[in-house]
Amino acid sequence: MSKKEIYAVKGLSVPETPASAQEPKPWKQTQMVGKGIPRVDAYERVSGTAVYPSDVLLPDMIYGAVLRCPHPHAQVKKVDVEAASKMPGVRAVITGDTPEARVEWTYSKEARSSLFDPHCRFEGEPVAAVAAETPYQAEDALRAIRVEYDVLPFVVDERDALKENAPSVHGAGNVLKTEKYERGQVDRGFREADVVLEENYRTECQLHTPMELHGCVAKWDGDRLTLWESTQGVYAVQAEVAEVLKLPLSKVRVVGHYMGGGFGSKLKAGKYTVIAALLAKKSARPVKLFLTREETYLAVGNRPPNNMRLKAGVKKDGTLTALDFSCTGTGGAYPSGGTSLVDWLVRDLYKCPNVRTECTDIAIHTGPARPFRAPGHPQGAWVLEQMMDALAEAIKMDPVELRLKNIPNFSQGKEGNPPYSSTGLKQCLEEGAKAFQWKVARSKALAPGETGRIKRGVGMASCLWVVGGGWPPSTVILKLFPDGSLNLNMGASDIGTGTKTVMALVAAEELGIPLGKIEIEHADTGTTQYATPSGGSKTVPTEAPTVRAAAISVKQQLLEMASKELKLDAASLVFQEGSIAPAKDPSKSVKITDLSELKKRGVVVGIGYRGPNPENKAIIPFAAQFCEVEVNTKTGEVKILRFVSTNDSGRVMDRLTYDSQVIGGITMGIGLAMTEYRVLDRDQTGRMLNRNWHDYKLPTALDVPLEMTSLPVDREDSQANSVGAKGLGEPVTIPTAPAIANAVYNATGIRITETPISPERLCRLLAEKRKEG
Amino acid sequence: MTQKHEPGECRCSRGLTRRGFLSTVGAGVAVASAAGKLAAQPAASQGADVLPSAEMTPITLNINGRTHRLLVEPRWSLLFVLRERLGLTGTKVGCERGECGACTVLMDDLPRYACMTLAVEAQGSEITTLEGLMRGEELGGVQQAFVEEDAFQCGYCTPGQIMAVEGLLRAHPEPSQEEIQMGLSGNLCRCGAYVHIFKAAGRAAQLKRGQ
Ligand code: FES
Ligand code: FES
Numbered sequence: 001m002s003k004k005e006i007y008a009v010k011g012l013s014v015p016e017t018p019a020s021a022q023e024p025k026p027w028k029q030t031q032m033v034g035k036g037i038p039r040v041d042a043y044e045r046v047s048g049t050a051v052y053p054s055d056v057l058l059p060d061m062i063y064g065a066v067l068r069c070p071h072p073h074a075q076v077k078k079v080d081v082e083a084a085s086k087m088p089g090v091r092a093v094i095t096g097d098t099p100e101a102r103v104e105w106t107y108s109k110e111a112r113s114s115l116f117d118p119h120c121r122f123e124g125e126p127v128a129a130v131a132a133e134t135p136y137q138a139e140d141a142l143r144a145i146r147v148e149y150d151v152l153p154f155v156v157d158e159r160d161a162l163k164e165n166a167p168s169v170h171g172a173g174n175v176l177k178t179e180k181y182e183r184g185q186v187d188r189g190f191r192e193a194d195v196v197l198e199e200n201y202r203t204e205c206q207l208h209t210p211m212e213l214h215g216c217v218a219k220w221d222g223d224r225l226t227l228w229e230s231t232q233g234v235y236a237v238q239a240e241v242a243e244v245l246k247l248p249l250s251k252v253r254v255v256g257h258y259m260g261g262g263f264g265s266k267l268k269a270g271k272y273t274v275i276a277a278l279l280a281k282k283s284a285r286p287v288k289l290f291l292t293r294e295e296t297y298l299a300v301g302n303r304p305p306n307n308m309r310l311k312a313g314v315k316k317d318g319t320l321t322a323l324d325f326s327c328t329g330t331g332g333a334y335p336s337g338g339t340s341l342v343d344w345l346v347r348d349l350y351k352c353p354n355v356r357t358e359c360t361d362i363a364i365h366t367g368p369a370r371p372f373r374a375p376g377h378p379q380g381a382w383v384l385e386q387m388m389d390a391l392a393e394a395i396k397m398d399p400v401e402l403r404l405k406n407i408p409n410f411s412q413g414k415e416g417n418p419p420y421s422s423t424g425l426k427q428c429l430e431e432g433a434k435a436f437q438w439k440v441a442r443s444k445a446l447a448p449g450e451t452g453r454i455k456r457g458v459g460m461a462s463c464l465w466v467v468g469g470g471w472p473p474s475t476v477i478l479k480l481f482p483d484g485s486l487n488l489n490m491g492a493s494d495i496g497t498g499t500k501t502v503m504a505l506v507a508a509e510e511l512g513i514p515l516g517k518i519e520i521e522h523a524d525t526g527t528t529q530y531a532t533p534s535g536g537s538k539t540v541p542t543e544a545p546t547v548r549a550a551a552i553s554v555k556q557q558l559l560e561m562a563s564k565e566l567k568l569d570a571a572s573l574v575f576q577e578g579s580i581a582p583a584k585d586p587s588k589s590v591k592i593t594d595l596s597e598l599k600k601r602g603v604v605v606g607i608g609y610r611g612p613n614p615e616n617k618a619i620i621p622f623a624a625q626f627c628e629v630e631v632n633t634k635t636g637e638v639k640i641l642r643f644v645s646t647n648d649s650g651r652v653m654d655r656l657t658y659d660s661q662v663i664g665g666i667t668m669g670i671g672l673a674m675t676e677y678r679v680l681d682r683d684q685t686g687r688m689l690n691r692n693w694h695d696y697k698l699p700t701a702l703d704v705p706l707e708m709t710s711l712p713v714d715r716e717d718s719q720a721n722s723v724g725a726k727g728l729g730e731p732v733t734i735p736t737a738p739a740i741a742n743a744v745y746n747a748t749g750i751r752i753t754e755t756p757i758s759p760e761r762l763c764r765l766l767a768e769k770r771k772e773g
Numbered sequence: 774m775t776q777k778h779e780p781g782e783c784r785c786s787r788g789l790t791r792r793g794f795l796s797t798v799g800a801g802v803a804v805a806s807a808a809g810k811l812a813a814q815p816a817a818s819q820g821a822d823v824l825p826s827a828e829m830t831p832i833t834l835n836i837n838g839r840t841h842r843l844l845v846e847p848r849w850s851l852l853f854v855l856r857e858r859l860g861l862t863g864t865k866v867g868c869e870r871g872e873c874g875a876c877t878v879l880m881d882d883l884p885r886y887a888c889m890t891l892a893v894e895a896q897g898s899e900i901t902t903l904e905g906l907m908r909g910e911e912l913g914g915v916q917q918a919f920v921e922e923d924a925f926q927c928g929y930c931t932p933g934q935i936m937a938v939e940g941l942l943r944a945h946p947e948p949s950q951e952e953i954q955m956g957l958s959g960n961l962c963r964c965g966a967y968v969h970i971f972k973a974a975g976r977a978a979q980l981k982r983g984q
Contacts, residue, residue: 038920038921038923039920039923042919042920042923043912043920045925045928045931046903046912046916046919046920046925046928046931046932046935047863047903047904047907047912047916048861048862048863048864048902048903048904048907048932050928051862052862052865052929054865054866055856055862055865057857057860057862134846134849134853134857135853135857136846136848136849136853208963209963210927210929210963211865211867211873211875211927211929211930211961211962211963211964212865212867212927212929213866213867258927258928259927260865260927260928260929260930261926261927261929261963261964263963290866292869293867293868293869293870293872293873495927496925496926496927496928496964497926498926656923657923657926659923659969660923660925660926660964660966660969661926663965663966663967663968663969664926664964664965664966665965666965667962667965667966667967667968668963668965692868692870692872693868693872693873693961694872698961698963699965699967700958700961700967701954701957701958701960701967701970701971702954702955702958704965704967704968706950706968706971708968
């Protein structure tokens with residue numbers, strides 16, 4: 001799966017924006033950008049005035065709910081809704097037999113399905129839906145629907161799915177595809193190595209579970225549909241719904257001003273979006289349909305589980321000679337990138353001439369995957385970064401040293417081997433090690449004589465993220481009013497990463513307008529400009545240069561106006577904060593708010609387009625993380641004591657939200673490493689057993705180290721784009737889990753190759769080790 | 774659990790027996806309420822009429838200092854009434870089963886999950902929601918501290934976190950780090966803002982003391 005397929009809308013064409021008129025160099029010095037300025041929408045978010053989609057209340061609104069298949073594999077024979085339709089408060093019931101609901105649904109291009117597909121290939125496929133006056137009545141009605149199923153044999157573990165006689169998901173074998181990659185001569189590489197290590201690894205399936213549930217409010221005005229959807233991309237939802245319901249794009253308005261987290265699971269519309277629209281149509285009432293927490297565990301994506309093997313060769317001096325990686329994984333019942341990008345770090349992170357990878361995507365009877373923060377990368381890092389740790393030990397080299405020895409300055413994995421526009425991996429490693437006091441901490445941990453049952457250890461890992469430069473298209477409109485205040489209009493969503501704040505800072509920086517005078521309109525297909533979904537660490541590098549281009553357009557128009565007013569050539573004028581003056585004689589300035597043409601016109605409109613990225617350059621963010629743990633060798637409990645994260649994401653746009661992303665990424669990585677995994681009843685029922693936050697454990701306030709240091713390598717990437725920023729949201733979570741695993745190894749001598757690092761697992765391994773002596 | 778009001782004050786017991794509750798709501802809620810005041814007052818409900826689940830019951834709720842008289846189904850949660858009937862959407866919904874704390878409100882100064890509290894149960898308590906921490910249009914101290922420390926990302930868990938901190942500070946004006954973490958341990962943040970939330974709690978304590 002290519003990056004564009006993941007973060008644009010698969011199968012839908014994306015418009016190109018015209019080349020930007022101006023591609024200025026990044027600023028040398030900044031007044032606003034890079035400081036720690038509180039979010040421009042902080043007031044709304046903490047006061048409760050922010051209206052999230054799930055908060056929307058409309059006159060006459062009713063509530064939708066979805067009945068889902070309780071079996072991992074079944075054929076729906078009959079759906080009897082008679083009793084349900086007559087229940088109090090019920091206003092609409094739809095099933096696969098409802099003519100309007102017979103629409104196609106595309107989980108992936110390769111395997112089409114329908115909205116209420118009678119062949120249910122995973123637990124949680126919608127079978128029917130109702131709308132009623134209250135959610136309680138809707139629930140009652142769901143319980144009254146009688147469904148006859150033909151329960152079919154299932155396979156819910158990819159390790160079983162290739163066995164002979166395994167039930168088939170799509171009628172043939174369960175292998176969806178195998179992707180191979182090779183460069184150099186791997187076998188010769190291994191012959192040249194002084195040390196060759198080989199190991200098996202596994203990462204478990206992780207669920208997004210953003211705090212705001214998936215769903216929307218749907219309302220029809222005649223033939224026009226408005227959706228308030230909790231989404232990362234309003235235009236993506238618009239395109240999908242319009243296609244499924246065969247509506248003109250202009251008749252589908254999607255609004256998503258605020259949203260309570262997505263992490264990749266809300267890049268597109270869901271079946272629930274279409275179901276809400278159909279229920280609203282049928283009942284002629286606005287319908288609010290938000291899933292229950294349990295449903296979000298089944299039907300709206302996950303990070304696929306992966307089984308991986310890596311063989312690696314290294315010379316005594318630390319030169320990597322060969323990497324041979326293979327993996328299997330599953331995106332569930334429909335092709336959805338079960339192994340997508342899992343091998344990317346092996347291909348690209350460290351200098352190595354001989355690399356071979358092979359990834360096999362397998363179908364099973366579980367809910368389809370959706371991109372999850374840095375798809376594939378945390379899994380690949382779990383393997384590669386633990387292997388690097390092991391190689392370093394085998395050749396008696398410091399793990400930081402080994403990485404420093406193998407830093408490439410061009411992308412080995414990308415076509416044509418483009419050079420990196422900038423690489424701060426070296427700085428990340430060096431500055432991180434220094435801030436962490438790596439050498440001291442490590443020698444303390446390695447010092448002999450520790451006999452107590454509490455053992456300390458330190459570990460580190462580094463990473464890159466496959467794409468961090470953003471790309472076209474994007475359009476932003478700025479409106480400058482005669483009083484000097486500004487309206488910023490963009491289609492992108494702020495998924496909590498501070499997008500709005502960063503964009504306001506860019507406009508403020510360029511135009512010298514105080515933040516308090518800038519107002520943002522965003523994430524509304526009816527009133528704001530086209531943007532791709534916010535995700536993949538691409539929002540800032542995509543939108544910020546676009547905002548800057550729009551600001552420059554405003555500036556140029558103001559210069560023209562001032563040139564008429566001052567009767568001077570526009571080229572001889574310069575823009576100062578709030579005024580325009582001849583470069584040679586600043587005293588003859590005219591205030592922008594005094595420009596008579598601006599007053600007459602009432603507004604100056606600046607349009608900015610996102611220009612193309614530089615050719616033959618790879619714009620990539622890098623990171624390194626260091627952590628210290630304490631392991632109780634009796635109970636197997638691991639306490640994470642501290643974390644340092646160094647990130648090269650180009651220029652820091654806003655320090656506060658930057659740091660928030662870093663600590664958030666580490667926290668999520670702690671989840672993957674320590675507690676998060678999907679439990680399926682593999683043999684008996686094929687159902688998911690931990691579909692709630694009690695049984696599927698996220699890190700809580702008691703599970704995070706108090707000491708989390710975010711240390712940006714704050715250097716603008718002057719080749720990447722006109723603001724010099726690269727993406728941040730993904731790299732902050734990629735190296736976390738292997739850094740913890742390496743620290744646990746450092747403390748105990750036990751290599752935990754499978755997530756999670758649970759007390760049970762660690763206890764067992766510690767006991768085995770004691771037995772071996 | 775400490776509850777201020779007298780047993781007789783609870784109007785839910787007049788209209789509904791405990792058995793009535795149990796026959797209408799799921800086991801999950803019954804377990805939750807067993808720990809609350811319903812279980813504490815079996816005597817008061819003896820001999821009362823059994824109401825069918827869908828029958829509307831008049832109740833009075835005291836929310837953010839205002840009195841609301843409304844008709845509710847006995848099974849409606851306080852969360853549902855706050856958000857969907859009164860439009861107080863500052864209180865969020867994450868799971869509706871007592872796992873995440875997004876719905877945290879204060880009842881008589883104590884943090885409570887509004888999703889695990891029936892609206893009828895909430896009578897007689899002073900309920901405070903996020904909106905109730907505002908001083909007119911101005912942010913309250915805890916809210917201000919969350920802004921300063923950037924103690925959130927998507928902001929969806931934030932109202933619950935703020936209410937948890939508010940409740941903590943009302944009981945412990947100068948909380949230790951451990952008390953802060955314990956006080957927030959019932960509130961999940963998937964964006965992982967905990968470390969900033971701890972800082973905000975410390976800052977809020979300062980602001981409340983007028984520092
Ligand atoms: S919504 Fe009440 S605890 Fe999650
Ligand atoms: S800020 Fe998003 S869940 Fe806490």
